[in-house]
Amino acid sequence: MSKPAVRRIHCDKKYSRNMCAMAMAILLLLLLLLPLAAAQWQSCDGISNYTARSTYETNLRLLSSALPKKAASNSTLFATGTAGDVPDTVYALALCRGDTNASACEDCVATAFKDGQRLCPYDKGATLYYDPCMLSFSDQNFLATNDNSGVLLLMNTQNFTMSADSARLLLFNLLNSTTQAAVNSPRRFTTSRLDVGYNFPTLFCLMQCTPDLTAAECAACFQDFPQITLQYLDGSQGGRILGRRCSMRYEIYRFFQGDPLPLTIVASAVPATNNTAPGTPVAVYPQPQAEPKTPVGVPPPEAQTTVQEQQGRNSKLWVIGIAVPLLLILLCFIFAIVWIRRRRKGKANLQNQAAANRGGEDALVWRLEEKSSDFTLFDFSEILDATRNFSEENRLGQGGFGPVYKGQLPGGMEVAVKRLASHSGQGFTEFKNEVELIAKLQHNNLVRLLGCCIQGEEKILVYEYLLNKSLDFFIFDGNRTTLVDWNKRRSIVEGIAQGLLYLHKHSRLRIIHRDLKASNILLDQDMNPKISDFGLAKIFSSNESQGSTNRVVGTYGYMSPEYASEGIYSIKSDVFSFGVLLLEILSGKRNSGFHQYGEYLNLLGYSWQLWIEGSWLELVEADIAGEIHTTEARRYINIALMCVQENADDRPTMSDVVAMLNSESVVLPEPNHPAYFNLRVSKVHESASVVDPCSINDVTITVEPDGR
Missing domain, CATH: 1.20.5 (Single alpha-helices involved in coiled-coils or other helix-helix interfaces)
Structure with a gap:
């Protein structure tokens, strides 16, 4: 281990009464202005910085809420943690002194995080030392090393009255013995007491390594401490060496809790003094000590001055x-x-500014507060508490734009929290779109948005929590398909159709979802379906019927052909997705993925082949085949195939679909061939021959997994 760089701090204890009175007045004023306790000693990185509301600051706050409890709950009062992805990863280490209780440890580490951001503003790295604890965080992965460089050295100006040689010998024996005890301790922590007698004061010592170090690593960390002590603390009655991997402190008074390890010195090892002859046995017994004095520093040997000069300085x-x-x-x-x-x-001017800046976060927040009394703007701290700091135990799944967590609000209400991933394709525009859309929509078959959180780069949506997860959880899992019989599936199909009809026709604006799929259909405790995830939705006025885009986004297998190849979307795009979803509900099979249906690569081609052969009943999943009437099965398959026709104009509207689903007397026309029906396996080369129309669009496609 390299020799650590040392910084020294020193001060004098001889103040006049006026000076002390003035200092006390200033201290009281500072306490009034700065209620947070300042760090006793801190070392700011000063190399790299982060900006306000940045991802790095968010990750630092995540650690500040989790690490104090983690350290306090550990029997060794030690914890490490990381938060975020490169380049915004924060690495942190917290260690409380071995004689500290858990409550004091948690409070100390929590205060350290606050002080770090206050005393080292926007520094990506800082190390802070207190009597009960120390905290270090950085954007560099120091957790992977045992480096203890950059230690801080503190010293007392009061010197021993004994000879310099005797003082050195005492300190050398004290540090060596305490080092061995600390290294061999399971917690890498020990305290000791050395009683000598006569003119030799009792010495108290504390040494500690981070408990993740092995005994050899701990010993290596301490190896330079005797040399540093004898070089810089020569003759001093007290001193500290503070490092983030190992630390030491000694005093002539007891400064720790608990019983220390008693140490002795061999009599012949003690040099002669004025009061003892060489070889005289030294008594070892407790000796009353004066009241503890605040440790202060001494100037280094190379900076010695006269008493008068020092007092003047x-x-x-x-x-x-x-x-x-x-x-x-x-x-x-x-x-x-x-x-x-x-x-x-x-x-x-806030209201005018918000109206003028409709694309910004402030404008969004203003409109939400203004238009919806039922909509809640959550603080990020509330979201952290509700989700237990986004714990893995609370994770419900992974959406297209980020993870979804289960949360519980203070009143006991359960919610689903969608956290926008910083690296996802959904930017603020899509987030704003989803918030403003769902906040205005009220329908039994649409998921209810309770509120959102906008803080820095954190963009979070809070939904009602639906107990039964999503539709794909049931229909694509052979172990769960029996939980959704035909009556439930029929009810789910009708509910989805009603939700889409509301979006297309009955809401104040015409809304195209653009990402309808099984994983975006959530189910409540009664298995009622609710359409979710409006991040890609488009809003039309009542006289508009279609739009186009150069950025195609959606899920492979659910996108209509005109949208995938030309970027043209309309209400018929959602109808196509509904038809795919209906075939999946009937068959229990995904339209795309790792399945191959006969010589076809997707469910649409397979369904069309069965339809033209008159074997359409083979499409129905075995678990519901005995429950569904033959004519009803044919009607539902007919409706599904009408929805997935290649030509958008041939597809029905959702008004037509709802009417066809609810009336057995309606005569259904024969469907034309579906899109993608000719995607089949070549019998000659036994390889996929896929028709892939050319497109100049910037296509972003989500591939649905084959199971969860």
Whole structure:
């Protein structure tokens, strides 16, 4: 291990009463202005920075809410953690002193996170030391190393009255013995007491490594401590060496809790002094100590000065030490006044600014607060509490644009929390689209959006929680298909159709979903279907019928041919997706994926072949084949094939579909061939021969997995 770089801090304890009174006044003022306890010692990175509301700041906050509890719940009072993906990953390490209780440990680490962001603003790395704990975080993975470089050295200006050689010998024996005890301790922590007697004071020592180090690694971390102590703490009555992997402290008073390990010194090892002759046995017994004094520092040997010079310098330092905080307080006060005035002035223009900036986050928040009393704007801290910091235990699944978590609000209400992934294809435009759309929609077959959270790069949607997950969870799993009999499936089909009809015709605006699929159909406790995930939805006025885009987004197997190849979408695009979904519900098979149906590569071609051969009943899943009437099965397959016809104009509207589903007397026309029906396996080469129409569109396609 390389020799650690050392920084020294020193100060003097001889103040006048006026100085002390002034210092106390300043301290009280600082306590009033800064309620958070400042770190006793901190080291800011100063190399790389993050910006406000950035992903790095969000990841740091995630760790600040999880790591304190994790450290306190560990028997070793130690925890490490990471949050986020490169390049915004935050690595952190927290270690509480071995004699600290769990509650004090949690409070100390939580305070350290707050101090780190306050005392080292926007620094990606910082290390903070307190009596009860230490915290270090960085954007560099220091957790993978045992590096203890950059240690902090603190020293007391009061020196031993014994000879320098005797003091060195005492410290050397104390550190060596305590090091061995700490290294051999399962927690890598120990405290010790060395009682010598006569003119030798009792010494107390504490040494600790992070418990993830092996005994050999801990010993290697301590190896330079005796040399550092004898070089910089020569003759000092107290001192500390603070590092994020190992630390040491010794004093002439007891500064820790619990019973220390008693140490002794061999009599012949103690050099002669004025009070003892060489070889005289030294008594080992407890000796009353004076009241503990605050440890302070001494100047290094190369900077020794006379007492008068030192006192003069200390006086100047105290003048500076008083003037600087007062100046900072004054500047903070002025800054606060200016900020408050600007905030008041800006508040009057907030509504106009929000209306003018409809594409921005502030405008979105304003409109939501203005138009929906039932809509809640959640704080990010509320989302963290509800989802237990997005724990894996609460994860429900992975949506197209990010993970979905189960959460519980303070009142006990269960919710589904959709967290937009920063690397997903859904940007703020899609997020805003989904929020504003669903906040306005009210239908029994559409999922209800309860609120959202917009904080920095975090964009989160909070939905009603639906107990039975999504439709694909049941119809594509052979172990669960029996849970959805034909009556339930028929009810689900009718509910989906009613939801789409509302979007296309009965809502205030015509809405095209563009991503209708089994995984976006959620089921409540009564298995009622609810259409979800409106991130890709498009809004039309009542006199518009279709639109086009150069960016095709959707799910492979559910996209209509005109949309996939030309970027043209309309209400008939959703009708096509509904037809695919209906065939999947009837057959229990996915339209695309890893299945091959005879010589066809998808469900549409297979269904069409059975239809023209008159063997359409073979399409129906075996579990429901005995429950569904033959004529009803034929009618539903006929409707599905009408919906997936290649030509969009040939497809029915959702009004027609609902009428056909609800009336057995309606005569259904024969369907034309579906799109993609000619995707089949070549019998000559036994390889897939796929018709792939040319397209200049920027296509983004989600492939549905074959099972979950």
